[in-house]
Amino acid sequence: MISLKTPKVVVLGAGYGGLMTVTRLQKLVGINQADITLVNKNEYHYETTWLHEASAGTLHHDKCRYNIKDVIDTNKVKFIQDTVKKINKEEKKVILENGEISYDYLVISLGAHPETFGIKGLKEHTFSISNINSARHIREHIEYQFATYNTEQEKDDSRLTLVVGGAGFTGIEFLGELANRIPELCREYDVDHKKVRIICVEAAPTALPGFDPELVDYAMNYLQKKGVEFKIGTMIKEANEHGIIVAKDDKLEEIKAGTVVWAAGVRGNSLVEEAGFENMRGRVKVEKDLRVPNNDHVFIIGDCALIINEETERPYPPTAQIAMQQGETCAKNIAVLIKGQGELIEFKADIKGTVASLGEDDAVGVAFGKKMVGTKASFMKKMIDNRALHMIGGAGLVLKKREV
Amino acid sequence: MISLKTPKVVVLGAGYGGLMTVTRLQKLVGINQADITLVNKNEYHYETTWLHEASAGTLHHDKCRYNIKDVIDTNKVKFIQDTVKKINKEEKKVILENGEISYDYLVISLGAHPETFGIKGLKEHTFSISNINSARHIREHIEYQFATYNTEQEKDDSRLTLVVGGAGFTGIEFLGELANRIPELCREYDVDHKKVRIICVEAAPTALPGFDPELVDYAMNYLQKKGVEFKIGTMIKEANEHGIIVAKDDKLEEIKAGTVVWAAGVRGNSLVEEAGFENMRGRVKVEKDLRVPNNDHVFIIGDCALIINEETERPYPPTAQIAMQQGETCAKNIAVLIKGQGELIEFKADIKGTVASLGEDDAVGVAFGKKMVGTKASFMKKMIDNRALHMIGGAGLVLKKREV
Structure with a gap:
């Protein structure tokens, strides 16, 4: 029997952060413990970290995306393909192009917009x-x-x-x-x-x-x-x-x-600004548990979340790696809130490496604290990419997407 | 020893007509009997009859072209990659973008231009x-x-x-x-x-x-x-x-x-108009031996040649089939003129078939006097295409270009 009071969790956006939240949350809560809904404009997730290849034409764009339904548990998660038009935090609902949806807990993982710094044209x-x-x-x-x-x-x-x-x-x-x-x-x-x-x-x-x-x-x-x-x-x-x-x-x-x-460069999402959260160019300085100050039921993760790296005293960059780690934290915290047991945890970034590719077989970067260039760096880059696939979709997805 | 009086044959355009003229002529005359020059804008010949496929994107354009040097005998034929700017029939020379070239015999096989009938825009x-x-x-x-x-x-x-x-x-x-x-x-x-x-x-x-x-x-x-x-x-x-x-x-x-x-629809080439031959929209009503009236040393074949089909009392259409047959006649007649023996022959069209393809595996048309549709017509279409390759470049070219 489904309780009438089953809390409604709505996740906006199936990027790295949103998809990680959902795939973790579907493991953490039972089928009757939460109504989980994922909203995304497309039926697919795309790998932002590979889009530069699709843009140049060196990798087909179909290799940079996969179906969301391939990684979510459709028994536990309802997927709605629609476009978010407005977040109404006062009434706890989200207006979509083709309807609206109310929430008890909201995860905003809507991704970035390009930052044009007001340059003409x-x-x-x-x-x-x-x-x-x-x-x-x-x-x-x-x-x-x-x-x-x-x-x-x-x-x-x-x-x-x-x-x-x-x-x-x-x-x-x-x-x-x-x-x-x-x-x-x-x-x-x-x-x-x-x-x-x-x-x-x-x-x-x-x-x-x-x-x-x-x-x-x-x-x-x-x-x-x-x-x-x-x-x-x-x-x-x-x-x-x-x-x-x-x-x-x-x-x-x-x-x-x-x-x-x-x-x-990128900036936060304009929907976040329009929702009325205190923000800086679409990015909201969230609490350590990833919730929005004074909005206990709203999490913001990924490109729209502003968190200061205490080591460097600068914000964490809007990367896939960070977004996924935030998704993990977010899922755990929602599970705690839903179950009413345990304690909320704080987000802690764990940057494994930052490697920029220079084409198919060269790269530069730092991984596990070591500077590297050339094929070694290129290999590390591929490892990092595979790890992202693995975290969201398991080994099956890695095998499906990559010629290993 | 090369005679100083070796007649210079210049062929303009390496379409179906021009290429057929050259490949036949190089067999008909000895190395010291003629200086043969072929001028073409590109280093390749393209198959006009397949361009609709390249345009739609169903066949790669590289499959619609081959190198001219693959089919001409470079011991006998000099190939110049250049663009024809002007034909000066009075001085018997051709002005190219990067030079000029004089001739004793000229073959104009320059192909058609689109006919827009003056429609605005x-x-x-x-x-x-x-x-x-x-x-x-x-x-x-x-x-x-x-x-x-x-x-x-x-x-x-x-x-x-x-x-x-x-x-x-x-x-x-x-x-x-x-x-x-x-x-x-x-x-x-x-x-x-x-x-x-x-x-x-x-x-x-x-x-x-x-x-x-x-x-x-x-x-x-x-x-x-x-x-x-x-x-x-x-x-x-x-x-x-x-x-x-x-x-x-x-x-x-x-x-x-x-x-x-x-x-x-298409019309004749504007270079033909500008040369001052009597013409109808770039097409010249040539003699039965394919020479231009009052211009004994100039042949025009292919899309710029106007010949009335006596059966239908209408001009022959500007097709690859007709252009190639004219090329054969033209080559024979030039050989006669150069050698000073034999008689000029008249062009006679022999239309084997007219088949329009409807995509990969359907077509409509008439071949060997029979109406046909469907896969049969489609097969016939491919036979006609292969025949064109075969006539110009022999079996080797057919094998190279087609998955037989």
């Missing part, structure tokens, strides 16, 4: 590596530029110029894939490789800010050898239909480019 | 299935429309509407491939098949004009079952950035479409 004229749709849009946009090039009487070389805004983690990984992809595109579309330019613009005084300088050098040298031009300490002032305008030391330069991908 | 806003560049441009344009669809907040269904102008041979064959390609695209880009429209607009009172009505019915039924909508007896009045405007019985209708492919 950026939103209209650049692409961002955000999801499956945007990744294949980038892939096809680049292909279309190459396919168009030879059809025009007056050749427009800017069609073959690709700009990546940002030399952070995503920017560097995307550059690595692009550098591998360009020779294929040149062959496919009968384009002279020498006509192609890949330019990376980074406002900070270094690429890969936060990485060891030796690793930064390695990554930049590697990519430069493959044809990437870096413009470090250079700001994008404007994006328009022809490309971008950049500034370094007050000197303006126009770069004509058929493709501009903005990979210089 | 057609040239600017539609695609044509003309060559490798345009074929892959169409393929990528369609893909890009599908890839863009899901990235937009407000879905624009017209991105998924494809219009084919013309239900003639090329239009019908392209529709057959498109109908097969759409389900793949829907899967690739997570698009609902029901949102996709394929519309064929034909001004004539029937599809496949010139075909037996029974075959026309078969083809139309087949394509309709696969989702193609026909608008027969309907004129395209205008093409613009949103799609096309059509008229039937003075009633105007706007059709919004992300892709419009114009496949309603």
Whole structure:
């Protein structure tokens, strides 16, 4: 018999954090102890950490996603494919495009939005590596530029110029894939490789800010050898239909480019702002148990959660690794609240490693406290990726997704 | 010893006609009897008869081309990769983009241009299935429309509407491939098949004009079952950035479409007009020996040659089959002129069959005097295609190009 008072748990978003919460929670609570509902726009989960490959066209996007129903226990979790329109925290309900749903406990794991820092034209004229749709849009946009090039009487070389805004983690990984992809595109579309330019613009005084300088050098040298031009300490002032305008030391330069991908950072989700939680650009400074201050029934995890790393005194970055660890903590805490026994635990990040790939078989990073580059780093990167699959879907999912 | 008076034979264009001329001529004349030069824009020959497949994306464009040097005897034929800018018949020379070349005998086998009948906006806003560049441009344009669809907040269904102008041979064959390609695209880009429209607009009172009505019915039924909508007896009045405007019985209708492919006919090459030969829209009414009236040293074959079929009192259509047969006649006649022995022969068309494919495994047509549909017609179509390869490059080329 199902109790009328079975608490309703609603999880918004099936990214790394949300999916980890649900897959852990379905093990922690019995079938009559909670009504668990997972809401997600798509019927699939996508691997944000691989989207740069799908965007460059080096990995098919179907390899970057799997069906949510393959990893949730549908006896315990109800899956609703819908889009969240509004979170009404006062009435404890969530408005969806096609209905609404009330909750006793809410987990907001909605993921990030691109941060454009108010730069003129950026939103209209650049692409961002955000999801499956945007990744294949980038892939096809680049292909279309190459396919168009030879059809025009007056050749427009800017069609073959690709700009990546940002030399952070995503920017560097995307550059690595692009550098591998360009020779294929040149062959496919009968384009002279020498006509192609890949330019990376980074406002900070270094690429890969936060990485060891030796690793930064390695990554930049590697990519430069493959044809990437870096413009470090250079700001994008404007994006328009022809490309971008950049500034370094007050000197303006126009770069004509058929493709501009903005990979210089993310911010929290606008739904979090609109819900009325105290936030900083869509991110909420949550309690150590991951609940929202003064909102005991609402957890925020992943890209919309702001937690300060006490060692560095800076916020944890919005990574898959952190989001999944938060999902584990969140699931445990919800189980405690539902069962009314045990104690809420505090989230503790355990960063195994940070490795940025430079294409198929090279990478730079730190894992288990050791700096590494080359095939060793590349191997470690794959281990980390596999671990994420394993944590959510077990060995079966790893085998299904990866050629091991 | 090479005689100083060795006649110079220049062949412009390595399409079906030009390549057949050269490959036959290199067998008919000795190494010291003629300086043969073949000029072509690309280093490859492409199979115009397969371009509709490359355009739809059902066959890779590399399968629709082969290297010219694979079929010419480079001991006897000099190949120049260049673009013809002008034919100066008075001075017997040809101006190329990167030089010029004089001739004693000239073969103009430059191929057709799309005929737009002066319809407003057609040239600017539609695609044509003309060559490798345009074929892959169409393929990528369609893909890009599908890839863009899901990235937009407000879905624009017209991105998924494809219009084919013309239900003639090329239009019908392209529709057959498109109908097969759409389900793949829907899967690739997570698009609902029901949102996709394929519309064929034909001004004539029937599809496949010139075909037996029974075959026309078969083809139309087949394509309709696969989702193609026909608008027969309907004129395209205008093409613009949103799609096309059509008229039937003075009633105007706007059709919004992300892709419009114009496949309603071709005309002769503008270089032929500019050369000052008497012509009708770039086509020259040649003598029975394929020479231009009053220009004994110039042959025109293929799409720029106008020859009346005495049985039907209509011009022969611009097909690969006719162009190749003209190439054979042309080669024989040049050999006669060079050697100064024998007699010039008259071109006689021998139409083995006319089969329009409806996709991978269906077709309609007439071969060896028999009407046929279905797999039988499809088989015949492949035989005709293989025969063309065989005539130009021998069994080796057939084996190389086809999974036999």
